[in-house]
Amino acid sequence: MKTTHLKPADPQWILVDAEGQNLGRLSTKIATILRGKHRASFSPHQLCGDHVIVINAEKLFFHPTKHRRKIYVKHTGYLGHLKTWSLKEMIEKKPTEMIEKAVKGMLPKNRLSKQMLKRLHVYAGPEHQHEAQKPQPLTAAK
Numbered sequence: 001m002k003t004t005h006l007k008p009a010d011p012q013w014i015l016v017d018a019e020g021q022n023l024g025r026l027s028t029k030i031a032t033i034l035r036g037k038h039r040a041s042f043s044p045h046q047l048c049g050d051h052v053i054v055i056n057a058e059k060l061f062f063h064p065t066k067h068r069r070k071i072y073v074k075h076t077g078y079l080g081h082l083k084t085w086s087l088k089e090m091i092e093k094k095p096t097e098m099i100e101k102a103v104k105g106m107l108p109k110n111r112l113s114k115q116m117l118k119r120l121h122v123y124a125g126p127e128h129q130h131e132a133q134k135p136q137p138l139t140a141a142k
Contacts (some may be wrong), residue, residue, distance in 0.1 A: 005063050011119065015128075015135035017101065019056040027102035029138075030054065034107065034116045047115050053135050054122045056059075058095035062087060074099070096122040103136045 002043045013032060018026055018126075022102040032038055036048035090098050099122050121130060 006043050013133040013135035015137045016054045019059040031106035050121045058124045095124045
């Protein structure tokens with residue numbers, strides 16, 4: 001049996017506007033693009049995904065009760081140092097980290113996941129610094 005090795009295609013730059021989008025649906029779309037599953041030349045052991053630029057991360061849509069019920073948790077490793085943030089606090093302080101955490105949870109847990117996450121660029125507002133790469137806009141389902 002022969003092993004086929006595909007030549008990795010040049011990664012494209014894709015622009016996603018997160019305004020009014022649902023976090024879960026948006027992050028699944030982003031995860032499939034980062035992984036490269038939208039291409040015909042997908043190979044699970046190669047880095048064949050595209051770069052994704054997400055703008056307006058602070059304007060995601062959430063159900064009103066989720067603002068106080070959803071909690072992000074982090075433990076530093078020291079006794080008594082369990083840090084918790086509500087969704088409302090995350091939107092105010094770190095709006096880009098919500099999308100990064102959601103996408104990270106949807107990527108495979110292997111060596112390629114760090115390289116895939118490096119291709120994710122999230123910005124809180126409408127401005128980004130990747131105009132030179134000429135990103136193509138992507139329309140995500142609401």
